Amino acid sequence: MKQFIFALLVGMSITQSSVASSNASVDSVIKSSFKNVSEVIPKHLILTSTEFKEVRAKAKASVDTKVYRYYLIRSKSHTIGKAVLITRKVRAKKATILYAFDKKGTLRFSEIMAFGEPPEYIPSQTWMNQLDNQKPSTPLMLGKDIPTISGSTLSAQSVVDGARIARAVYAIRLKK
Numbered sequence: 001m002k003q004f005i006f007a008l009l010v011g012m013s014i015t016q017s018s019v020a021s022s023n024a025s026v027d028s029v030i031k032s033s034f035k036n037v038s039e040v041i042p043k044h045l046i047l048t049s050t051e052f053k054e055v056r057a058k059a060k061a062s063v064d065t066k067v068y069r070y071y072l073i074r075s076k077s078h079t080i081g082k083a084v085l086i087t088r089k090v091r092a093k094k095a096t097i098l099y100a101f102d103k104k105g106t107l108r109f110s111e112i113m114a115f116g117e118p119p120e121y122i123p124s125q126t127w128m129n130q131l132d133n134q135k136p137s138t139p140l141m142l143g144k145d146i147p148t149i150s151g152s153t154l155s156a157q158s159v160v161d162g163a164r165i166a167r168a169v170y171a172i173r174l175k176k
Helices: 002-020 026-033 049-059 125-131 153-174
Strands: 039-046 067-075 078-089 094-102 107-115
Touching: 026 039, 026 067, 026 078, 026 094, 026 107, 039 153, 049 153, 067 153, 078 153, 094 153, 107 125, 107 153, 125 153
Parallel strands: none
Antiparallel strands: 039 067, 067 078, 078 094, 094 107
16 A cells, blocks of 8 residues: 555646746747847856856846856857756755847746646746846846745745846846
8 A cells, every 4th residue: 555655646746847838949948039040059167166156146046056058049140048957955856947038138038847846836937927127237136026936936036046146147147
């Protein structure tokens, strides 16, 4: 009986995680949000100790890694934007979100690529759309600039903190 209950619980957590993860690829998400994309080039970066401290100070959030995956978004021969993948712990499991910026540093969109928590904690697309087209000068503070989500406060906090971290990485390292 104990083995059956364990198998049932393991099966439930696998199902919840797989339901909560996105089937969309980074390429398809970017190409659906930017016009005339000819190429999405995956890259990675490692922040220096100084850059890491700057990102942490600018983001006003806990930052636990110096390594980031980002994407150059190109149209023919010129770069039209950049996107950064940020993975953060929500409650007990992690969520990975893609934040894309245009050449001016405006946050064009954010897309949940993977979400390990139960599906009921995933922020709605309507709520996520509030992050779209946010200027670099907007502080992006939960409860002030972006409303909270009743019942999913930790998810909302993780998404907004991730947006500030992605914006800081963009400003300090990728804008050049």
